[in-house]
Amino acid sequence: MPRRASAPVRLGANLAGLVVFVACAFPVYWMVNTSLLPRREINAPEPTWLPLGGSFDNYRRVLSGGRFFDALLMSLGVTVATVAVSLTFAFLAALAVTRFRFRGRKGFIVTLLLIQMIPVEGLFISQYKMLEGFHLLNTVAGLTLVYVANVLPFTVWTLRGFVAGVPYELEEAAMMDGCSRFQAFRKVTFPLLAPGLVATGVFGFIQAWNEFTLAVVVMTREDKKTLPVWLASFLDVNRGVDWGGVMAGSTLIAVPVIIFFLLVQGRMVSGLTAGAVKG
Known part of the structure; x- marks a missing residue:
């Protein structure tokens, strides 16, 4: 003992x-x-x-301007789209590199790590010119595109670990009981991956919700600002920083993140496959 x-x-x-x-x-x-x-x-x-x-009073002043709700809708749209797109592509990529053997598989995994080492600031000019060429500046689609490119490598790498942790024998046992390959994956494997999907979704949500520098570059119009960029408007060159407005705005910005975490924290429990396969 x-x-x-x-x-x-x-x-x-x-x-x-x-x-x-x-x-x-x-x-x-x-x-x-x-x-x-x-x-x-x-x-x-x-x-x-x-x-x-x-x-x-600080909260009333922050909310009375109207810009907060415009920025809130913009941040919600970009964040939800980023999480949905990044999870979809990352999930498919994680399945591919974990369940299948193909030429270039190791090179793909190494490339993901190398991409993570590139400073985001080093891509600003190329990203701006690309979005400008496709007329995607000051749009939800344009900002979502660069956010997905920023979040996707880490998301794929994280989900790969969760997929690898689900034994393939579970799917084989389900197929022996009469399920097709797709049914075995949908009924057995996919529910066991829920903690991984939620964990990576939380990461993508926080990254997109709090990101500032990319939003400053892509969203230049006053009515297209996200919440972090809108918060910078409380810095006045003549009057200094309006700390009351900054703190009230920061508190309001934190509320959706807390609500989202409370909704999904019950699924962020690992080890659901422990003991599922006996030797």
């Missing part, structure tokens, strides 16, 4: 976990706290730890 950790060791581990939790949670608390404070308290030399007497 494994030895149980002593009380001092457990206490030290719990304290270390508490420190990590506080370090991760404090920036979120400070963002929400600052969003509820008036400008004079935000710019005061002494920090205000609790928003006593705070208000939702």
Whole structure:
């Protein structure tokens, strides 16, 4: 039987976990706290730890402009399209490199890794000229295209690991019971890949939702900005940074990500195939 950790060791581990939790949670608390404070308290030399007497004026000011909802719809459209397209192509590619043997398979996998090493900034000019040539600047399709190109290599690599973790013997057993190859994959293998699809989908969602630099280059019109680009509008050259608006906007931007994660976190449990095949 494994030895149980002593009380001092457990206490030290719990304290270390508490420190990590506080370090991760404090920036979120400070963002929400600052969003509820008036400008004079935000710019005061002494920090205000609790928003006593705070208000939702910053939120009303952020929402009253109307640009927030335009940027929200733009970000939702681009993000949903990016996740759907990248998951579809990545899933097919992961199946191909895992379940089949073909010439150039290893070269394809190595190419995926090499693409990940290319700095995104180094592709700005070529991507801009390409989208301009196809008249895709300031469009959901154009920004989605460059996002998919950015997300797809890592997504394929991640899904490849999940597909490889599902034993092929499960499909063979289903085919011996009368299922066709497609039925065996749809009824047996595909449900077991749900955690991998959800995990890679979350990655693609966060990447597309929070991306800033590509959106600045591709979406140049005021009414076509995504939420991160819209958030930069609170930086004024003359008045400085409107931290109340920045924090209120950041809080609103974080809400859809939290909702999405709460909806899918139940599926992000690995090890569903453990014990499925016995030797």
